[in-house]
Amino acid sequence: MACRPINFSREPIDYLVPTEKLGAFFDDRSDEYFNIIIDKQRYTFQRTISREHGVIYAFSCEPENHDNALLLKSIFEGYPITVNVENASFLCKVSEQLGIHEFNELTKSYIDDKNNEETENDKSYKCKNTFFTILLTIYSMFLKFLINLGVFGKILFTFWDFMGSTYIACFFYNIAVLISTTAFHTVTADPVSFVFVLLPFLLYSLFFTNLIGISIFETFHFRFFRETSLFTKFQTLTLIFIRVTPLGDKIFRRKPFSIGIYYDAMWGALFLIFGVSFLAQLATESASVIVEVFILVFAVGIPPIKHMLLYIFYLAHAFASCFEDCRRRFRLIQDFEDPFLCAMYFRKLRVVDLFRYCFRNRNRKVHNEESESLSSLEVIQETEKKTSNSLCKTVCLAIFSKATCSLYIIIAVLAYVIVKSDNLSTGQILAVVFVFIIIIVPLCTAVSLPWIWIRRWKTEKITPQQLKTELLQLDRSKKYMKWLKNVVSWSPSYNVLRWVSFIANLFFFVLILVSLFVAATEKAQDLNETFNSATKTNEYFNYYTANNDQSFKLFNTGDGNDGIIKREPKRRMTTDPICYTKIKGLEMLQHIALSIVSYHSDEEMNEIDLIMTEYFGANWSNFVTFEKTPFPDKDYDCVLRHAKIKDNKLVIFSIRGTSTRMDILADCEIFFSSFIYDVVLPFIPMFEHYSRLSANYFGKLKIIPRYVFRQFSLIDAYVSRLLAYVQSIKIEDDEDVIVVGHSLGGALAKIVATVTGYSCVAVSAASVASVDTYYKNDDVVLQNAYVDVRPAQDFVVIFDRKAKSSYDIPCEVGAMNCHAVRRTLCQVGAMCGLAEEHRQFCQNFFTDKQINEMIDIGRPYILPSN
Structure with missing residues (x-):
C-alpha cells in the first residue's frame, strides 16, 4: 500500500x-x-x-x-x-x-x-510501510490542530504581554511621581534644590513619554498575530544595527528568520499544555506547579524582561546614531518604518557640530565671484565676520541642546542624591549609574519626537500621498527630520503612537498640576470647605465640652470600673461580619475610633476624651494611657499616637491621615505610583493568582524606581521617621501590638506593619502596591498582615485591590464624603444596630436624615412590611 x-x-x-x-x-x-x-x-x-x-x-x-x-x-x-x-x-x-x-x-x-x-x-x-503512513497522517492532523489552537494561545499570551508595557509605564511614572511631589514640597523648604535640581529634572521627565511610547507602540503591533518568527522586533533592530556599521557590507541577511506554520503550532502547543495543566488541578495538586511556572515565566517573567531588553537594543542604536557614518548608512537603507529609529538617526547633533566647527580646516580659502571683486583685506574681514556669526550660532545651539541639558541633569541628580543621603549604598550608586545615566538619559537625548497633537493643531493636514511624495524626495531635499515630524503627526500608520503620546502627556500634566495645586494651598481643608473630614477640627467639641457636658449618654454596661465597653450579642439578629469581629480584643468600631485620635494634638484632649468616652466608656482613662511622642517635628508633619490598654496588654500605634500640604503630596505619591498597577492588573488573565515566587519576582521589578531615586520620596521620609520611633519602643513579652490609621495614615500603617510584622487595621487606606516589596519583611506576607476597611465610592480605595481580610462599608454620598472617617465610624455603628446608641454623638456631624439613610443602606436584612 x-x-x-x-x-x-x-x-x-x-x-x-x-x-x-x-x-x-x-x-x-x-x-x-x-x-x-x-x-x-x-x-x-x-x-x-x-x-x-x-x-x-x-x-x-x-x-x-x-x-x-x-x-x-x-x-x-x-x-x-x-x-x-x-x-x-x-x-x-x-x-x-x-x-x-x-x-x-x-x-x-x-x-x-x-x-x-x-x-x-x-x-x-x-x-x-503502512505504519509510518499512519504516523505521518496523525502528525499532520495534530499539527493542524495545534495551528488552529494557536489562535487561543496568541490571545492569551498577548494579554500577558501587556504586563511588559504596564511595567514600563509604571516605571517611568513612578520616577515622575517621586520627582513632582518632592519638587513642590521643596519650593519653600529648599528653594535652591528646587530651582537647580528638582524643577529641571521635573521638566526633563516630560521626555519620558517618548520612552513609554516605545514599549506601548510595540505592544499594540500585536506581533503574536502578525509575524511568523520569534522576537521579530529584536531581529529587525539587530539587522539594522549591523547594516549601519561597517559589518553590514559583509552581512547579506536582510529579513528576520521565519519558521512558517511551526510558529502557529508552537503557540498552540503552549496553550494546550497550559490548558491541560489548568484543568488537571481538579484532579491533582501537582498540576498547579505547571500552571504557576507558566504564569511565572510567561506573565511575570518574560514580558517585563522582553520590554526592558527592547530599550537595550534601542540604546545601541542611540549610541550608533552619534556617528556620521552610521547615520549615512541608515539613510541609505531606506527602512524608515520605525519612528524611534528615525528620530535617533535624523536628529541634529548640536554638540558634535560644535566640535566639528572648532576643529575644522582653518586654512581653507574662500573663492567666489563676490570675493574676487574685493580687496584681500575686505575678503579677510568678510570671512572673519561670517566665521564669528557662525561660531556664535553654533555655540548657542550646542549650549541649549538636549545633550547639554542631559549632562546637566546627570550632574544635578548625582549631587542631590549624594548630598541628601545619609547611607548611600554601593547598590544604589550602581543602579543610578546603570539605569539612569547609561540607559534613561541617552535614550531621552536620542529620541526626539515632536508634541504630536500640538503639531496637528497648529499645522495643515498632510495627506498620505503628500507624505509619500516627501519620502521619495528625501534624497534631494535632505529634510529628514521635517518628514519624520509630518509622518508621525499625520500618517494613519501612527494612530496608536499619537494616542499613546497624548494619553501619556496628559497623565504627566495631571500629575504635575495636582502636585502644583496642592503645593499652592495653605491648608488641606481649603480644597473643599464643605468636606467634613477628620482633618478639620469641629466647633462642636468646644461647645459641648463647655456648655453641655451631660448631654452625652455613656454606654457602659458595667459600674464604671469594668473598663472597655462590653456588649451582649443580639440573638438571631443578622449583622455584618464587621460587627462581631474582634482584633486583639477590640471591636472594629473601637479600632476606627482610635484612628481618629491621631488627628488631635495634646492640646485637644477634650476632643480625644469625647471620642474615647463614646467608644471605650466613661472611665477609659483608668485603663488607656497615651504616651508622649516626638511628633510632629520641624522636618516632617507625620503624627503618631502611642497608646496602651492595660487590661488587654495591648500597645496601639495610631498614625494620622492626610492633614497638611505635605500629607497631600505624599498621598499623591503613593496614589499615582500604584494607580496603573491597580487598574491594569485585574485585566491580565490569571495574574491575580500568581504564586508567592512570582509575587516576589514582580515585586522586585516594581521597586527599581524607588530604589534608584529613594532620596526623592516623601513616603520614605515618613516611614523612616515612624519606624525609628516604633522600633525604639520596648514591647514586653506579654504585650501585643496593633497599628491603626486612616487615609494616608492607613497606608503608612500597612507599611509599618509590613516591616515590623505587627497587625494592622487600615481605614480608607491608599494602595501600597508599588511599595510593598520595597519595605518587605520576609517573615510577613503583606496582604495577610492587615485588615482593610473600605467605604464604597471612596476615591482613595476605589482602584485598590482588596486585601485578604477586608470589610466593604456601604456609602452613597460621593467620593469625598465617603472618605471621611467619622462617616465610616457612624456607618459601621448603623450596620451593627448601634445607631440609636451613638445617634447623639453622630448628630454632631450628620443630620437625622443622613443617619437614617445610613441605617437604611447598612442593614443586611429587610424589615417586614406592616
Whole structure:
C-alpha cells in the first residue's frame, strides 16, 4: 500500500491590496494602458470606465496564464484576492514588482509552507510501510490542530504581554511621581534644590513619554498575530544595527528568520499544555506547579524582561546614531518604518557640530565671484565676520541642546542624591549609574519626537500621498527630520503612537498640576470647605465640652470600673461580619475610633476624651494611657499616637491621615505610583493568582524606581521617621501590638506593619502596591498582615485591590464624603444596630436624615412590611 500525500499547508486567506500602495508602481507608467512582466510572461492591461461597474481593466495574455491575469485584474481594480500555497509563488513576484512589503511577507510565508509540504510529501511517497503512513497522517492532523489552537494561545499570551508595557509605564511614572511631589514640597523648604535640581529634572521627565511610547507602540503591533518568527522586533533592530556599521557590507541577511506554520503550532502547543495543566488541578495538586511556572515565566517573567531588553537594543542604536557614518548608512537603507529609529538617526547633533566647527580646516580659502571683486583685506574681514556669526550660532545651539541639558541633569541628580543621603549604598550608586545615566538619559537625548497633537493643531493636514511624495524626495531635499515630524503627526500608520503620546502627556500634566495645586494651598481643608473630614477640627467639641457636658449618654454596661465597653450579642439578629469581629480584643468600631485620635494634638484632649468616652466608656482613662511622642517635628508633619490598654496588654500605634500640604503630596505619591498597577492588573488573565515566587519576582521589578531615586520620596521620609520611633519602643513579652490609621495614615500603617510584622487595621487606606516589596519583611506576607476597611465610592480605595481580610462599608454620598472617617465610624455603628446608641454623638456631624439613610443602606436584612 503506497503512502498517502499529507497536506501541511495553512488555510487560504483573502487579502486586499491597499490601492494607495499602488502609487509607486504607476510613477513611471500610465494607469490607462500598461504592461507588467512576471516570469517572462507579459500581461497587458487597459483601463475602461463603466456606469455599472466603475473602473475596470481589460487584459490580454497567453491562455495558460489566464488565472494569473485574473488575480492581477482584481488587484488593480481594488478587489480582494485569495492567497494560497498554489498561487503564492506568482503573487510573491507580483508583490516585488508592486513594492508592497506586507504583501510580500504574506506570500513568502505560504511559499515556506509549500516547501514544507513538498518535502514531507516526498518522504511520504518513499514510505513503504503502512505504519509510518499512519504516523505521518496523525502528525499532520495534530499539527493542524495545534495551528488552529494557536489562535487561543496568541490571545492569551498577548494579554500577558501587556504586563511588559504596564511595567514600563509604571516605571517611568513612578520616577515622575517621586520627582513632582518632592519638587513642590521643596519650593519653600529648599528653594535652591528646587530651582537647580528638582524643577529641571521635573521638566526633563516630560521626555519620558517618548520612552513609554516605545514599549506601548510595540505592544499594540500585536506581533503574536502578525509575524511568523520569534522576537521579530529584536531581529529587525539587530539587522539594522549591523547594516549601519561597517559589518553590514559583509552581512547579506536582510529579513528576520521565519519558521512558517511551526510558529502557529508552537503557540498552540503552549496553550494546550497550559490548558491541560489548568484543568488537571481538579484532579491533582501537582498540576498547579505547571500552571504557576507558566504564569511565572510567561506573565511575570518574560514580558517585563522582553520590554526592558527592547530599550537595550534601542540604546545601541542611540549610541550608533552619534556617528556620521552610521547615520549615512541608515539613510541609505531606506527602512524608515520605525519612528524611534528615525528620530535617533535624523536628529541634529548640536554638540558634535560644535566640535566639528572648532576643529575644522582653518586654512581653507574662500573663492567666489563676490570675493574676487574685493580687496584681500575686505575678503579677510568678510570671512572673519561670517566665521564669528557662525561660531556664535553654533555655540548657542550646542549650549541649549538636549545633550547639554542631559549632562546637566546627570550632574544635578548625582549631587542631590549624594548630598541628601545619609547611607548611600554601593547598590544604589550602581543602579543610578546603570539605569539612569547609561540607559534613561541617552535614550531621552536620542529620541526626539515632536508634541504630536500640538503639531496637528497648529499645522495643515498632510495627506498620505503628500507624505509619500516627501519620502521619495528625501534624497534631494535632505529634510529628514521635517518628514519624520509630518509622518508621525499625520500618517494613519501612527494612530496608536499619537494616542499613546497624548494619553501619556496628559497623565504627566495631571500629575504635575495636582502636585502644583496642592503645593499652592495653605491648608488641606481649603480644597473643599464643605468636606467634613477628620482633618478639620469641629466647633462642636468646644461647645459641648463647655456648655453641655451631660448631654452625652455613656454606654457602659458595667459600674464604671469594668473598663472597655462590653456588649451582649443580639440573638438571631443578622449583622455584618464587621460587627462581631474582634482584633486583639477590640471591636472594629473601637479600632476606627482610635484612628481618629491621631488627628488631635495634646492640646485637644477634650476632643480625644469625647471620642474615647463614646467608644471605650466613661472611665477609659483608668485603663488607656497615651504616651508622649516626638511628633510632629520641624522636618516632617507625620503624627503618631502611642497608646496602651492595660487590661488587654495591648500597645496601639495610631498614625494620622492626610492633614497638611505635605500629607497631600505624599498621598499623591503613593496614589499615582500604584494607580496603573491597580487598574491594569485585574485585566491580565490569571495574574491575580500568581504564586508567592512570582509575587516576589514582580515585586522586585516594581521597586527599581524607588530604589534608584529613594532620596526623592516623601513616603520614605515618613516611614523612616515612624519606624525609628516604633522600633525604639520596648514591647514586653506579654504585650501585643496593633497599628491603626486612616487615609494616608492607613497606608503608612500597612507599611509599618509590613516591616515590623505587627497587625494592622487600615481605614480608607491608599494602595501600597508599588511599595510593598520595597519595605518587605520576609517573615510577613503583606496582604495577610492587615485588615482593610473600605467605604464604597471612596476615591482613595476605589482602584485598590482588596486585601485578604477586608470589610466593604456601604456609602452613597460621593467620593469625598465617603472618605471621611467619622462617616465610616457612624456607618459601621448603623450596620451593627448601634445607631440609636451613638445617634447623639453622630448628630454632631450628620443630620437625622443622613443617619437614617445610613441605617437604611447598612442593614443586611429587610424589615417586614406592616
